[in-house]
Amino acid sequence: MVELEEIEPGRWRVRKVRPTAARSSLPIPYVISDTMDATEQVDGKFYTSKRKFREVGRALGLVEVGNEKFKPKQRTSSTATEKQKRRDAVKMAIAKTKAGHRP
Secondary structure, three states: OEEEEEEEOOEEEEEEOOOOOOOOOOOOOOOOOOEEEEEEOOOOOEEEEHHHHHHHHHHOOOOOOOOOOOOOOOOOOOOHHHHHHHHHHHHHHHHHHHOOOOO
16 A cells, blocks of 8 residues: 655655555465365265375376366367368358348
């Protein structure tokens, strides 16, 4: 935050005001804890560590929702002939419209 402060009549100075209050009541607000409530994994055991819970899930072949990695999508008509067909179709449509053809 910035404030203007008058030093003497007609002379001003910009003073930066630093917030004194903490952004959070937590000592380190941007650190995510590894602990969690005891949760059962499909192996029948309860885990209180997120890391161990995820490790066991990955070992069993499970995918955590939100962390899966999708294969990149590929266009089915990415070949040069398909592109040329699209261009020809657009040119034909423009020519018909200019000639006065209305569907």
